[in-house]
Amino acid sequence: MDDTVTDGEVRRRVEEFLAGRPVPAPGDEDGRLAFLRARFDAGLAWVHYPVGLGGLAGPRELQPRADALFAAAGAPDNTPRRIGIGLGMAAPTILRHGTPEQHERFLRPLWTGEQIWCQLFSEPGAGSDLAAVATRAVRDGDGWLVSGQKVWTSMAHRARWGILLARTDADVPKHRGMTYFVCDMHAPGVEVRPLRQLTGEAEFNEVFLTDVRLGDELRLGEVGQGWAVAQTTLMNERVAIGGGPVPREGGLVGLLARTWREHPELRTPALHDELLRLWVRAEAVRLTGVRLRQQLAAGEPGPEGSAVKLSFATLAQQLSSLEVELLGEAGLRHDSWEFSRPDVVDFTGRGATYRYLRARGNSIEGGTSEILRNIIAERVLGLPAEPRVDLDLAWKDLPR
Amino acid sequence: MSLDLRYGEVEEQLRASVRALLADHCAPAAVLAGLERSGAPDPRLWRLLAADLGLSGLAVPESLGGAGAGACELAVVLEELGRAAAPVPFLGTAGLAVAALTTCAEVPEAAELLARIAGGAVVALAVPFSTAPGSGLTATVAATGNVLAGPVTSVADALGADVLLVPAATGLQSGLYAVDAAAAGVRRTAVVSLDQTRPLCDLTLSAVPARPLALGATAARAVEAALVTGAALLASEQLGTAQWCLDATVEHLRTRRQFGRVVGSYQAIKHRLADLWVELAQGRAVARYAAACAAANDPDAPVAAALAQAHCSPLAVRAAEECVQLHGGIGFTWEHPAHVHLKRARSAALALGGAGRHRARLAELVDLPPS
Numbered sequence: 001m002d003d004t005v006t007d008g009e010v011r012r013r014v015e016e017f018l019a020g021r022p023v024p025a026p027g028d029e030d031g032r033l034a035f036l037r038a039r040f041d042a043g044l045a046w047v048h049y050p051v052g053l054g055g056l057a058g059p060r061e062l063q064p065r066a067d068a069l070f071a072a073a074g075a076p077d078n079t080p081r082r083i084g085i086g087l088g089m090a091a092p093t094i095l096r097h098g099t100p101e102q103h104e105r106f107l108r109p110l111w112t113g114e115q116i117w118c119q120l121f122s123e124p125g126a127g128s129d130l131a132a133v134a135t136r137a138v139r140d141g142d143g144w145l146v147s148g149q150k151v152w153t154s155m156a157h158r159a160r161w162g163i164l165l166a167r168t169d170a171d172v173p174k175h176r177g178m179t180y181f182v183c184d185m186h187a188p189g190v191e192v193r194p195l196r197q198l199t200g201e202a203e204f205n206e207v208f209l210t211d212v213r214l215g216d217e218l219r220l221g222e223v224g225q226g227w228a229v230a231q232t233t234l235m236n237e238r239v240a241i242g243g244g245p246v247p248r249e250g251g252l253v254g255l256l257a258r259t260w261r262e263h264p265e266l267r268t269p270a271l272h273d274e275l276l277r278l279w280v281r282a283e284a285v286r287l288t289g290v291r292l293r294q295q296l297a298a299g300e301p302g303p304e305g306s307a308v309k310l311s312f313a314t315l316a317q318q319l320s321s322l323e324v325e326l327l328g329e330a331g332l333r334h335d336s337w338e339f340s341r342p343d344v345v346d347f348t349g350r351g352a353t354y355r356y357l358r359a360r361g362n363s364i365e366g367g368t369s370e371i372l373r374n375i376i377a378e379r380v381l382g383l384p385a386e387p388r389v390d391l392d393l394a395w396k397d398l399p400r
Numbered sequence: 401m402s403l404d405l406r407y408g409e410v411e412e413q414l415r416a417s418v419r420a421l422l423a424d425h426c427a428p429a430a431v432l433a434g435l436e437r438s439g440a441p442d443p444r445l446w447r448l449l450a451a452d453l454g455l456s457g458l459a460v461p462e463s464l465g466g467a468g469a470g471a472c473e474l475a476v477v478l479e480e481l482g483r484a485a486a487p488v489p490f491l492g493t494a495g496l497a498v499a500a501l502t503t504c505a506e507v508p509e510a511a512e513l514l515a516r517i518a519g520g521a522v523v524a525l526a527v528p529f530s531t532a533p534g535s536g537l538t539a540t541v542a543a544t545g546n547v548l549a550g551p552v553t554s555v556a557d558a559l560g561a562d563v564l565l566v567p568a569a570t571g572l573q574s575g576l577y578a579v580d581a582a583a584a585g586v587r588r589t590a591v592v593s594l595d596q597t598r599p600l601c602d603l604t605l606s607a608v609p610a611r612p613l614a615l616g617a618t619a620a621r622a623v624e625a626a627l628v629t630g631a632a633l634l635a636s637e638q639l640g641t642a643q644w645c646l647d648a649t650v651e652h653l654r655t656r657r658q659f660g661r662v663v664g665s666y667q668a669i670k671h672r673l674a675d676l677w678v679e680l681a682q683g684r685a686v687a688r689y690a691a692a693c694a695a696a697n698d699p700d701a702p703v704a705a706a707l708a709q710a711h712c713s714p715l716a717v718r719a720a721e722e723c724v725q726l727h728g729g730i731g732f733t734w735e736h737p738a739h740v741h742l743k744r745a746r747s748a749a750l751a752l753g754g755a756g757r758h759r760a761r762l763a764e765l766v767d768l769p770p771s
Binding site: 370383 | 404405406640650653654661662664665666667669670671673674675676678681682683684685686688691707711741760762763766767768769770771
């Protein structure tokens with residue numbers, strides 16, 4: 001890391017950049033893209049990335065400062081919420097395991113948002129047990145032929161590239177027989193179908209891969225090292241889900257509290273007690289996040305990070321459920337069952353019944369609450385794992 | 401949010417020295433043995449903590465012989481005392497009494513008492529231990545001139561006290577008075593307490609001479625400061641209780657075998673412990689926040705204290721109950737220390753209000769009215 005990259009240095013570079021390049025007018029898409037590319041080339045995209053790859057090799061915590069300076073100048077951003085999978089998961093994996101050619105090819109259009117990324121990990125037969133993936137990649141001349149089915153793929157219908165975990169050797173135990181690829185989502189044999197979820201909309205897709213030909217230059221990391229490469233992706237996924245600072249009564253608890261304050265006619269003693277229990281829990285979860293961020297900023301990460309997603313899921317479900325309960329007659333009505341394909345999910349958007357339904361997914365997506373409890377028990381508390389039958393058997397011999 | 405919720409370096413050093421002292425002088429076996437001695441807490445352990453480590457005056461100003469520290473440091477000591485279920489009057493003396501006296505430190509008697517606390521004297525606030533912040537000063541003792549008479553029930557940390565801080569009604573207003581615990585007319589009757597490590601007593605005052613510390617609104621403010629700060633600090637003690645219970649349970653389950661397997665490898669067990677750990681991590685955040693607010697005199701301190709109590713009271717109870725259950729038969733015996741923490745947790749959850757009253761108080765403080 002370059003310790004000459006200080007807060008003041010980042011500010012100076014941003015000011016210099018803005019002085020030399022006018023902010024494009026709203027709606028000027030070409031100007032916006034040119035601006036973002038120039039910002040990447042100036043090393044102000046993600047300052048903690050290497051020089052030449054959008055960064056300054058500086059400390060990670062200076063990036064929010066750079067973002068704030070650009071925002072204050074009215075500069076366009078790269079719609080980070082829309083390209084979260086690329087930014088949060090694909091990019092760190094490419095940076096860590098990719099070749100110089102792959103860095104050059106993928107990182108700039110990823111960061112500017114001109115190429116959207118999706119994640120081809122989960123399968124119908126490989127959910128919590130991700131290492132069980134059955135999608136096969138078979139050598140085909142100097143490339144690979146990939147066949148299989150992926151599921152729960154957000155943005156697949158918009159994506160240019162996908163990070164793909166596939167099985168390249170069925171004769172070794174499952175963790176050792178996988179390889180990590182970048183999948184060309186425009187290649188023949190890639191079929192994307194919306195997956196309608198219980199809310200009525202489709203945030204996710206199913207992706208069917210039939211003899212999809214991928215060049216060997218799209219392989220990320222060594223053959224057989226897919227599981228190790230995927231760990232980089234998954235660790236960054238949990239960081240990405242952790243989220244930023246929220247004020248008191250930010251999020252779902254604020255909506256519930258507002259309903260309580262605005263509708264005295266809905267109040268009962270039992271609901272009041274439940275409301276306060278959840279208010280306390282929400283504030284405790286919020287302060288745990290505040291403390292965790294203080295620890296991270298001081299370079300002393302605590303194990304509390306493992307708990308953030310688990311707590312968030314449980315709390316979101318309890319809060320949204322209580323809000324529907326509180327609403328009484330209005331809780332019988334839903335806003336819309338119309339099919340839609342949202343690019344960005346807003347857990348606090350729409351009505352209370354939508355929030356209730358969407359929150360059921362919180363304890364399943366990105367690691368089920370059951371798996372997270374195992375992780376806490378085994379990695380934080382040091383309790384032994386359950387006895388397993390799948391660690392030493394060749395993948396092809398696993399019971400299924 | 402500018403308050404730092406982490407432990408500072410000085411706090412970690414403080415923790416290490418308290419933990420080392422307690423390991424030598426307050427091991428579980430010693431606490432269990434102490435249950436056979438009825439009545440007053442362990443005066444030898446108090447001397448070591450108060451005088452040798454100088455902890456009784458941790459939050460007393462340096463000008464009065466104290467360490468000039470604040471609630472964050474007190475909270476770290478209380479975490480350790482909670483872990484050890486140490487039978488010492490630290491919460492009452494270094495927490496509640498110091499908080500009350502600090503609000504009227506310009507009164508010479510109050511300053512003198514603070515100095516005595518820094519020297520190791522035990523001072524107790526004479527209110528029922530279940531008194532919640534915000535419950536107003538409803539004194540059961542009457543003051544006639546500077547002479548007090550009347551009863552106070554279920555007072556904590558008073559059995560070994562040198563001085564009692566007594567709220568008393570005088571005509572239309574109330575006051576806070578200092579009484580020598582050894583004075584004629586002070587009767588302390590030990591109560592058979594659920595928590596033997598913090599034995600309570602019933603007080604009866606009959607024509608006892610007293611020194612006034614504060615009158616009217618000033619007295620009410622002093623008592624309220626003691627209760628709010630006490631509630632905030634108690635959360636850290638409860639956190640320590642919960643931490644001991646979790647640690648002991650995990651330790652046991654890592655070695656105990658049944659059906660040929662380590663019991664801690666069963667998911668049904670692991671998930672319970674993971675949930676408890678998550679709740680404990682939250683408890684640490686709210687307890688640190690309450691201590692930081694108290695230390696900074698932050699306007700959010702009453703909310704922070706109520707929040708900390710609403711979370712940490714049930715946390716400690718649950719941790720202790722899980723400790724008993726997951727130890728199985730041995731956890732139900734007198735010889736295993738789990739019951740000491742269970743009784744400490746169950747009692748502490750009633751102390752200074754209890755979770756239900758603190759939730760009701762939060763409802764007022766954050767505008768979530770009941771009806």
